[in-house]
Amino acid sequence: MxxxxxxxxxxxxxxxxxxxxxxxxxxxxxxxxxxxxxxxxxxxxxxxxxxxxxxxxxxxxxxxxxxEIVSVPSETPCTxxxxxxxxxxxxxxxxxxxxxxxxxxxxxxxxxxxxxxxxxxxxxxxxxxxxxxxSDYYQSRALAHLVKYFGWTWVGAIRNNDDYGNNGMATFTETAKQLGICLEYSVSFFRTDPSDKIQEIADIIKASTSKVIVAFLSHMDMGVLIYELSKYNLTEYQWVGSEGWIFDSETAAMDKHHILDGAIGLSIPKAHxxxxxxxxxxxxxxxxxxxxxxxxxxxxxxxxxxxxxxxxxxxERECTGHEDLTGVxxxxxxxxxxxxxxxxxxxxxxxxxxxxxxxxxxxxxxxxxxxxxxxxxxxxxxxxxxxxxxxxxxFNENGDPAAKYEIINWQPRENSTVEFVTIGLYDTSLGPEKQLNLKNKSIIWMRNSQQVPVSVCSEKCPPGTRKVLQKGRPVCCYDCIRCAEGEISNITDSVNCVRCLPEYWSNERRVTCVKKETVFLSYEEIMGVLLTAASLFGTCTTAAVALIFFKHRKTAIVRANNSELSFLLLFSLTLCFMCSLTFIGQPSEWSCMLRHTAFGITFVLCISCLLGKTIVVLMAFRATLPGSNMMKWFGHAQQRFCVLGFTLIQVLICIIWLTTSPPFPFKNFKEFKDTIILECALGSALGFWAVLGYIGLLAMLCFIFAFLARKLPDNFNEAKFITFSMLIFCAVWITFIPAYVSSPGKFSVAVEIFAILASSFGLLICIFMPKCYIILLKPEKNTKKNMMGKKAPQSL
Missing domain, CATH: 3.40.50.2300 (Response regulator)
Incomplete structure (x- = not known):
């Protein structure tokens, strides 16, 4: 030892x-x-x-x-x-x-x-x-803000493995995380480390995808690193440096391979x-x-x-002590x-x-x-x-001075020299938004480029998309997913897509909400024009039939089946045709209440007339039997009262419906994603089905009575035609219910109009066309004798 x-x-x-x-x-x-x-x-x-x-x-x-040893000449007095x-x-x-x-x-x-x-x-x-x-607390934060300023979110970090580097990089990492900057790698070394440790750092840099390196190093450690990196000619990286080396002329002189060209960093402000x-x-x-x-x-x-x-x-030579210092x-x-x-x-x-x-x-x-x-x-x-x-x-309470830094850019010049150009200032005494201030000077980047380098893990997500993090990777690595229908993002790198308001929908690019198209059955579209034409045709046809009946009102065939009810029936059919027009056009509060109530009342009036006609036929047959006194109880006054009574019941149902929960205009957003359907909500579904149910009840009674009177031995028995008309009426409205429920939007309105027109035409054709045929084409049969003649009944 x-x-x-x-x-x-x-x-x-x-x-x-x-x-x-x-x-x-x-x-x-x-x-x-x-x-x-x-x-x-x-x-x-x-x-x-x-x-x-x-x-x-x-x-x-x-x-x-x-x-400590103090050497003071004896002749010099000193306290x-x-x-x-x-x-x-x-x-x-x-x-x-x-x-x-x-x-x-x-x-x-x-x-x-x-x-x-x-x-x-x-x-x-x-x-x-x-x-x-x-303190490096301010420098580290300033470096993070500088990196963020140039849009670099994917960087590497190298530091001194001592208190200076470790503490400085810890603050930088914390601030970078707050600013959305990710570190691909963070490595440390000390200048006395073996060469294989430094070579390992060079290998990490070569394998990295980030193009920006933040170096929190002293000038001595930076010199050691540059010597190692020069072996690999790693010139395609943008260096960001701390004050330990960024304005050090010795470090610049060592960079023979121009690895650090274009470096930027912080330095103590120039002084004299x-x-x-x-x-x-x-x-x-x-x-x-x-x-x-x-x-x-x-x-x-x-x-x-x-x-x-x-x-x-x-x-090489001997010192004289008189060498000239001026040329050194x-x-x-x-x-x-x-x-x-x-x-x-x-x-x-x-x-x-x-x-x-x-x-x-x-x-x-x-x-x-x-x-x-x-x-x-x-x-x-x-x-x-x-x-x-x-x-x-x-000095402040921590013994530190005010923090102010110049932002330095390494700009290569002729003869392989480097000029440290001040391109900005970082002053912590100013407000947060004003601390970083870059001058309007041209910056030279790596490889003598004028273009700001790009160093991101993932490209920015354009408007219309949102960021989705990649599993197991830093937050700076993500995929861009297109916003769903009805959602938008109008900023770059949006984390979430915003859902449009109910009356709006996303455009094709998903960058803005556009107003949805409002849809309703209008007079301008083809379907509306056809239904309107059918309604007007039915109205005109009914009016023509009424005119024919009025002109021949004294003939046998008109007088035979209660002409008063016939004219009332024609009037109600006219209203039925015309009420279909209330279903066309943009719904309003009044049109919504009118269309269903008008439809319900006019159809009840129509069927009440048919029911009256059927009862008259039955009563007339019963009256011909010996000892019968039926017609006395069902004369013209009773017929009018019957029609009025049946109709008033429907009017009462409609009044209750309108006073409790009437139909109202409603914007349907759910049927179609990109359109608004303007329709009439029923208000009370019970009221709507009560109106339809009452019409159906009267139609069934009318069908039963007509069916019972179909074989009575009159030469012109109207009950057969009423039976056919009620069959058509019931068939139309039975098929209407599933069609109405399953039809979307304005098509449900079209189905309801079609049902009204089809049932109205069925009644008009079945009841009045045979009579018009005889009146206009077979006038010889339009006699009392022919009407009263008996013949064997035919099976239906």
């Missing part, structure tokens, strides 16, 4: 060196100021954690104990507090969490410039942590700190300090070695991280303003005040000031 070797920093990070320089610039500016902390100089100690959590915690413990008053750093979230956990019980303020994990906002765990960069660039590029103070840091920095900057410090490795183009001279340098700058100034308030500085400061980290922390939380560039600096 061997004792593990101590941690060693193997190389100089220019990025970390720049952050340190930004802190030094702020401290020097404050120490030279006469307004802020006059007469007080800030001291500092810089530690290199070398990207190690263990080393970070070790430094934090040393600071908390006050055991130093027992403990460090604040820490500026760390750069990443995980080291910050470790340090903040250690420093929490001591309430030593820690202000980070680049640690964005939302978990660090938890003041119960990290009471002394503050930062000058927004006057004098900082010049300070960083001025290395004279560093070279005059005789510090070993200068030697290491100079050798890394110019890739050389000073004489006497050569290692066994081959060095590398990460040290790159000032693209100026927004982060500004965060360091603001963090130092936050501490200075807090100390200024504690020491009650005006023109001078009270040096007798004993400083302690807890008091410093309380004052830092409450500071609110503006930097010389006009930036407001303050």
């Amino acid at each position: 061997h004792k593990p070797l101590p941690l060693q920093c193997t190389s100089l990070s220019f990025r970390g060196f720049q952050f340190a320089q930004a802190m030094l610039f702020a401290i020097e500016e404050i120490n030279n100021s006469t307004d802020l902390l006059p007469g007080v100089s800030l001291g500092y100690k810089i530690y290199d954690a070398c990207g190690s959590l263990a080393r970070s915690v070790r430094v934090a413990l040393a600071l908390a104990n006050g055991n 130093r507090p027992a403990q460090v008053q604040a820490i500026i750093g760390e750069t990443s979230s995980s080291p910050c969490m470790a340090i903040a956990t250690v420093l929490g019980p001591f309430y030593i303020p820690m202000i980070s410039h680049f640690a964005t994990c939302a978990c660090l906002s938890d003041k119960t765990k990290y009471p002394s942590f503050l930062r000058t960069i927004p 700190v006057s004098g900082l660039r010049e300070f960083m590029l001025d290395v004279k103070p560093l070279s005059l300090s005789n510090d070993g840091l200068f030697t290491e920095f100079w050798e890394s900057l110019f890739s050389c070695k000073f004489k006497g410090l050569k290692s066994t490795a081959e060095i 183009q590398n990460s040290f001279t790159d000032m693209s991280l100026m927004p982060i340098f500004n965060n360091v700058y603001k963090g130092v100034y936050a501490v200075a303003h807090a100390l200024h308030n504690i020491l009650k500085c005006n023109k001078t400061c009270n040096n007798n005040v004993l400083l302690d980290p807890f008091t410093t922390l309380l004052h830092i939380r409450n500071i609110h000031f503006k930097t010389k560039e006009g930036d407001e600096v303050y």
Whole structure:
């Protein structure tokens, strides 16, 4: 067993060196100021954690104990507090969490410039942590809204396998779900993972159907991933990035295969700190300090070695210490991280303003005040000031600044360079609808395309369809099902189809409800014209017969069978023909009540006349028998009373029907799906069937009496013709009932009109046509002698 070797920093990070320089610039500016902390100089100690959590915690413990090594020249008077008053750093979230956990019980303020994990906002765990960069809670939500803005609902996700990546992606996933965005895959890795783990991620990307990848990575992990993906030339994916890598020039320089071309993402808003660039590029103070840091920095900057410090490795050239810095183009001279340098700058100034308030500085400061980290922390939380560039600096209750991001687009330029173009802004201080604001600038997408990429699991469902989820798949994967008849959807990606109102129906495309066609038996259609013509023909025919009878009213055949009842029968038949017209046309309240009652009363009047005629024939035969006195009891007055009595009963039934539950116009939506049938509802079905039943009862009585009188020995026995007419009448109305019940819509009305006309024509033809035949064509038979002549009865 061997004792593990101590941690060693193997190389100089220019990025970390720049952050340190930004802190030094702020401290020097404050120490030279006469307004802020006059007469007080800030001291500092810089530690290199070398990207190690263990080393970070070790430094934090040393600071908390006050055991850090301090080198102060003896000739320099210095009054130093027992403990460090604040820490500026760390750069990443995980080291910050470790340090903040250690420093929490001591309430030593820690202000980070680049640690964005939302978990660090938890003041119960990290009471002394503050930062000058927004929390990833806002960035993650902003990324989700950005993805939604471009219509990408099917995306992949890659994250750091650390607190920064896991927490940031958790918030993104939660927000994406709320916005209807689905993740096809979500994978994590760390830069120290074996290559087969990263290769596995590349295989997942290649097998995916989504074309957008959300990468919540640091610039170091992104560099490792790009190196692996470059082996597969995966350039057909649109990348969406977090601030950890989206505006990092080193990452852009590594992308030799243009995998990230057209990437968009969020970055800290551009900033400018006057004098900082010049300070960083001025290395004279560093070279005059005789510090070993200068030697290491100079050798890394110019890739050389000073004489006497050569290692066994081959060095191309020897350092002179007078190399020209003006022509150097590398990460040290790159000032693209100026927004982060500004965060360091603001963090130092936050501490200075807090100390200024504690020491009650005006023109001078009270040096007798004993400083302690807890008091410093309380004052830092409450500071609110503006930097010389006009930036407001303050912290909310979670120790976070206001969240504002620029939206960056990677636009490739000549010589394989990339320009970070600002295409919009995300500002959480605005209302929800105004937070995301994209400028009217042309965006370059993957493969240098001008067209916005499409990344959906299923295409949008057009109007007229609805979404049906695919079993076992995310909600973004669905099928588009056409709306059923009578339902519509007039928006894209509708979840449900809306049923049309009863008076409307869906059009062919199922996108709008159109008014249903109203259907009723009208005078304009062929069936209505034919029935109207038949009704008028029957009316005219009846009138012609009445005219013939009136003209020959004194002849034997007219006088033989009670001419008064004959004329009343012709009048009632005329009404029967005409009442059929009330069934044609659009139903109204009056027409509905009139058609059934008029039909019922006129037919009862008609059958009452026939019943009277039949009874007269029977009574006349009985009167010829010896000792019979029947005709005395059934004279003209009794016949009129009989007809009137039978008719009044029907009138009474109709009055009861109309007063209790009369027929009314009704819109029938159920018979046909796409049409409205305008019809007359019966109101009381009992009233309707009572009217028909009473007509049927009288018809049966009339048929029975006529049947009994059919063989009486008259030369012209009218009972036979009444029997035939009642047979036709009963046959028509018996067949009417099933036909009426089964006929849909306006056809039921047509069936009822047909039954009225058929039975009316049957009565007219059977009873009056034989008489008209004799009157017009056989006048020699129209004599009293011929009417009174006896002959043997014929079988029916």
